[in-house]
Amino acid sequence: MTWWDADDEDEPEFDESDVRVRPNRRGSRPRTKVRPEHADAVEGVVLGVDRGRYSVLVDEGGPDEREITAARASELRRKSVVTGDHVDLVGDASGEPGTLARIVRIGERSTLLRRSADDTDEVERIIVANADQMLIVVAAANPEPRIRLVDRYLVAAFDAGIQPLLVLTKTDLADPSRFLENFAGLEFPVFRSRSDRMPLEEITRALIGHRTVFVGHSGVGKSTLVNALVPSAHRAIGRVNDVTGRGRHTSSSTVSLRVVGDDGTGWVIDTPGVRSFGLGHVNPANILGAFTDLAQVAEECPRGCTHLSDAPDCAINEAVDAGRLGETGRARRDSLQRLLATFA
16 A cells, blocks of 8 residues: 555646656767777878877878877777787877877788796787887896897797897907807807997898887897987986996887888888897797708607707708708707797
């Protein structure tokens, strides 16, 4: 029984107009999966990222080349935009001071250099996109060269399909020959640099026409080399601690810098120095794929072969021991196995 009598003529009447509907906090517009096509978007290349703002080069090499500042559009949500990405932009792309464009699309990536926090972490951290070369900077002394860290750089490069190069700095302080013996089986350019003399012309020629990401342990002279190749870079330079033998981090962000040579231009992508390089994201099959001659022999290996020295019936080991891979076969086999062991 209600508060009024069922026979009472004053019984209240209700209709739909009495219903109170709370407004939608997110607005009254219906959600849709249709996204704008942005047919008027302009193309650009991301040169650097700084606190949510992206430096983007538009019309690279053209008459209207300009550097603009952009933000990531909301429709990209959690998609990461990194240095080297080809992107589409809308909004004010004039590049005038105080203007801000929006990145609405990320182009297909030809390569992707990644690392993880450690070898057990499968969450990848993207370093740079669309680089085709990796220049590894190592000091012959002060600080001492770290073979295993160089191995990790090589594994990451081979996994990404990037061609490695090696620059040895401070060779006037120590003979790097013994260090280089560890990589005798690998075919990549090696440049030797002294504290008082750098082979800048040779290195520049190797960079022209490429996007080359620079990596190296803190204190090896990477920023010094970048400043010599690109005088306008003004990258901060640190020094090695006399007690710990470790370098101090000076580069705090990844940035692209144009290098100019007699035969054209290229791009140097400078990255912060690191003391660890996790490989939790790497596919070991890509490591073998970088050794094309050994990969062909490995087709005769039993299923699941690790290609390590203790692998039973490994076709690579059998071919090397029989001398079928020539004078460099053993060195290349040893380099492959060391990289596979590093990953394992």
